[in-house]
Amino acid sequence: MHTLWFLLLAAVITVYVVLDGFDLGAGALFFLLGRGEEERGRISSAIGPVWDGNETWLVVGGGVLFLSFPRAYAGAFSGLYFGLMIVLWLLIGRGLAIEFRHQIDHPLWHQATDFVFAVASALLAIVLGVALGNVVRGVPIGANGYFHLPLFSILNWYALLVGLLALLVLSAQSASFLAVRAAGTLGERARKLARRLVPAQIIAGAIMVWPTYAVRHHMLTGFGDHPWTIILPAAGAIAILTEIVAQARGRWGRAFVANCAAITALLATAAAGVYPDILPARQGHPFSLTIDNAAAAAHSLDVAIVWFPIGMVLAACYFTYAYRTLFRSPPA
């Protein structure tokens, strides 16, 4: 049961990264791709109707973590207090910048909101990576299950590297989204960038192998213990190859899907490396919060496993419906 909830949690987080990835990345690439007022307006209206739905998956992820592993929720959130507060402020600024942009039709106002949007999105992409980096690396959990990481320890070298990787990956995600959704020179530019970002991702991913091994042997030795987990990075490699082929053939829809798959494989690899911990302690066991010692009581999980899949099926229905309705129109 605990493993099942670990998988569900990982799945929700993956959905979040894949979906919000393309609008976070769109922010990070905003000034690079959008030349001039008109193009920026188009990027903004491509993500305007969907960013909120995408971000809601983060809220759901938080709720599921709270539900299934309350000790990990309490420990991680209080320990990373300062970092999380900054995440919150960035999320606030970014959300309002998108929503308020089209309220006033004036170039000066657009410059202001676009600046906030771009900076906050880029920083958020990095910060998401930093969070993942800290989980992989482990945090100094004490005997009572709590810890404290001051701001500049959250931003340690390994986490920052993962942060940069995340920025790159999410940029690639949004470039391949805009490659589908944007027409004209904007679309051309997005496609060109999407093509370039693929090899960049491969190189960056390869570079990260060594530091990851350095902070957490288990990430690599885990493949020896459970050989089948090799499937995950292998799937990632296949997804990237598919993406390259699809891009070369000009099948941008397929390339976008392949990129989503690649992100999923990357996160799954990380999750498999962390499992069965949910928040590893830097000192190792017995301080780590594992799926067993952090889990909610059995009855809570039993009840939730009944309603949660129902909710997910419903959500899949309305997201499919909403995105189809919104994306039925031709690229603009």
Added chain:
Amino acid sequence: MSSYVLVDRLQFAFTVTFHYMFPILTMGLGLFIAYLKTVSYVGRPHRRWLLRKTDEERDAHESAARFWAKIFAVTFAVGVVTGIPLEFEFGTNWAAFSNYAGGVIGQTLALEGTFSFLLESAFLGVFIYGASRVSPRSHWLSAVAVFIGSWLSGFFIVATDAWMQHPVGYAGTGKSVHLKSFWALMTNPWLIWQYPHNMGGAALTGAFVLAAMGAFYLLLGRHERFARLCVTVGVVGALIFAVLQIFPTGDQSGENVYHDQPATFASMEGVFQTQRGAPLVIIGNPNTQTRQLESVIALPKFLSFLTSHHFTSVVRGLDSFPTSLWPSSVPLVYYSYRIMVGLGTLLALLAVIATYLLWRRKLFRSRTVLWALMIAFPFTYIANIAGWVTAEVGRQPWVVYGLLRTSAAASPAQSVPAGIGIFTLLGFLGLYILIAILYVLLIVRIVARGPEDVPARPRSVPAAVGV
């Protein structure tokens, strides 16, 4: 109480109060927008009751729905971005509480995300941006879905709060509690009245905002058709919800407090001494030093009557509880409760007068009452916030009533020292002041531009050829 706990409390109180100002309006407007859209889409000349509408009337409803959707969108955006911090703050600031109660309230919070936020946010995009891209039917359905989503999210969050006020359906040790009965959690007797009372408060705000906008345009002499529709819908809505707010939902909420949180009840009513045939205090200042109510005007024996329907029943006073069980601020509970009830009564009175004039067809010409309607809506916000302050401060010294004290609920000082808490509290203050200014600015612009004429679709009579 240690200073770091105080900082956590202040930050939570500030951020949740600020957040709540926006859902009040989205939940209230959501109801009325769904109504306007339904009339516009389903109304026909041959239908009955509220749906008996000509195409011209349906056009008015459609235009009004589109106008309110603009205000809804801006409000919703602020509601979302200020809501996300709250979801995090349970973990960041109240880690011990989350650890203790996560087995129960993790359910309601995850339910809220899964069933309501996803519904709401998926359809909001369709509703706000899709007006020209989707069919009239999809547009109507998305308005209804957004309304349902927001009222469901209200349900789950109030269920969370109701459990904290009156824990049920749990089992556990002293270290943590977990869920025993999901059904009991969802049918918490406290929730049964708190939910309708709270949603009624939001609907009342929606109604008064509608009426205020209409009254404003009528007094200015602009957008006549739109203004009359808003005033009519708003005033009738205000009457319905103002009455429901007092009876039965307010009355029953009071009964719950009387039975389950007697010390809170004594603070709300300013009863220091346990007494038979307690008076209902209209005016009076509680003095916790002398344990007296001063400068009192009261209706003799009425409090006993209201709580138990007997003039001679006993009401327990604060003297029957040790001070360690008193709410942390008795005067705050007492005055906020008085403000809620006082405003509730006045607002109900105004709604009655306005409805009477509407019925006699005099309302649109009565400038005095239009003025009153125009300036009444802020007071519904005050009543809502005052109600929450009564409930939350009245629950003290407990976070989870009878189970976990607030002083033991915060994140450990080593994780979140007071200094960092003050820093982030100031950060929220600054950011939220900026947001409030922007919000008002954008709303004023929308109001200045006014509604646009949008035809309702589909037309009930096919347009004649050649027209």
